[in-house]
Amino acid sequence: MNFLDIGEVSMRSGVKPSALRYYEELGLIQSAGRSGLRRQYESGVLLRLAFINLAKSGGFSLDEIKGMFSTDGQLQIPRGRVQERVAQIDAQIEELSALRDMLSHIAVCPAPSHLQCPAFRQLLKDAVLQKKTESNS
Amino acid sequence: MNFLDIGEVSMRSGVKPSALRYYEELGLIQSAGRSGLRRQYESGVLLRLAFINLAKSGGFSLDEIKGMFSTDGQLQIPRGRVQERVAQIDAQIEELSALRDMLSHIAVCPAPSHLQCPAFRQLLKDAVLQKKTESNS
DNA sequence: CTACAACTTCAAGTCAACTTGAGGTCAATA
DNA sequence: TATTGACCTCAAGTTGACTTGAAGTTGTAG
Numbered sequence: 001m002n003f004l005d006i007g008e009v010s011m012r013s014g015v016k017p018s019a020l021r022y023y024e025e026l027g028l029i030q031s032a033g034r035s036g037l038r039r040q041y042e043s044g045v046l047l048r049l050a051f052i053n054l055a056k057s058g059g060f061s062l063d064e065i066k067g068m069f070s071t072d073g074q075l076q077i078p079r080g081r082v083q084e085r086v087a088q089i090d091a092q093i094e095e096l097s098a099l100r101d102m103l104s105h106i107a108v109c110p111a112p113s114h115l116q117c118p119a120f121r122q123l124l125k126d127a128v129l130q131k132k133t134e135s136n137s
Numbered sequence: 138m139n140f141l142d143i144g145e146v147s148m149r150s151g152v153k154p155s156a157l158r159y160y161e162e163l164g165l166i167q168s169a170g171r172s173g174l175r176r177q178y179e180s181g182v183l184l185r186l187a188f189i190n191l192a193k194s195g196g197f198s199l200d201e202i203k204g205m206f207s208t209d210g211q212l213q214i215p216r217g218r219v220q221e222r223v224a225q226i227d228a229q230i231e232e233l234s235a236l237r238d239m240l241s242h243i244a245v246c247p248a249p250s251h252l253q254c255p256a257f258r259q260l261l262k263d264a265v266l267q268k269k270t271e272s273n274s
Numbered sequence: 275c276t277a278c279a280a281c282t283t284c285a286a287g288t289c290a291a292c293t294t295g296a297g298g299t300c301a302a303t304a
Numbered sequence: 305t306a307t308t309g310a311c312c313t314c315a316a317g318t319t320g321a322c323t324t325g326a327a328g329t330t331g332t333a334g
Contacts, residue, residue, distance in 0.1 A: 016323080156291080
């Protein structure tokens with residue numbers, strides 16, 4: 001059966017072999033077995049790594065990501081945690097949107113000092129308020 | 138005039154004194170002067186810190202954030218870089234949206250293994266494709 | 275069958291972003 | 305005047321996420 005060795009997985013996932021071994025050590029992924037000393041991976045690990053990469057770039061720590069998988073290796077976020085995670089991501093999106101609007105504003109605003117520009121300050125305040133609202137909810 | 142000392146700035150910005158000193162060392166903020174040994178901050182530093190916090194949570198490194206201010210301390214991203222930054226943020230938002238959709242899907246999908254669920258895999262693939270498209274553009 | 279590229283382990287190193295601790299200064303209050 | 309609390313500096317420590325290096329093993333192409 002077509003098992004993949006670590007170099008193959010690395011190439012296809014964009015995760016270096018050293019990082020793959022590190023993930024295994026953390027229990028984030030595992031290999032199907034060994035051929036001699038060499039790790040053999042099922043192709044499913046690629047999906048798992050795609051998800052891990054996405055979550056990582058979404059600002060989740062490896063530990064948090066690990067918590068999104070159940071002990072039997074399934075992607076399974078504890079009921080009730082899902083809403084929490086989704087809200088967390090939405091908040092992140094709001095902040096990023098605010099940041100983008102601010103940067104866009106800089107490009108067109110002639111004010112000498114953006115941090116003093118009323119429009120800019122409004123964007124910044126909105127973002128901060130947004131953040132507070134989220135953390136109190 | 139109402140200068141703020143480091144404890145006040147810390148409280149109002151949510152950034153610890155040790156971090157404020159570290160930011161100063163990096164040239165990310167500066168104090169207006171000293172009263173004896175004590176740093177005295179202008180209230181404008183609070184806006185600056187609000188922006189820094191936002192950018193930080195948007196995944197920018199302190200070094201990148203530093204690059205968003207001109208040498209005279211103004212928030213001023215080099216012309217041409219703005220679009221780059223905005224695109225970078227939009228990409229990030231896309232990824233986060235995908236991640237959110239996946240997590241939401243998990244909450245409602247009865248499939249035993251989400252990584253095998255066709256709908257889920259489609260979301261994951263879209264996200265990965267999205268990412269590739271961005272990095273090639 | 276031998277060479278070699280690709281793997282292995284394990285310990286130590288790196289980098290960013292801070293934090294902590296030791297030892298010192300200073301203004302105000304008891 | 306003595307004490308307190310908030311500040312100070314500087315060096316070293318911490319955490320997360322890996323990477324690097326040394327020293328050894330193995331599957332396969334020539």
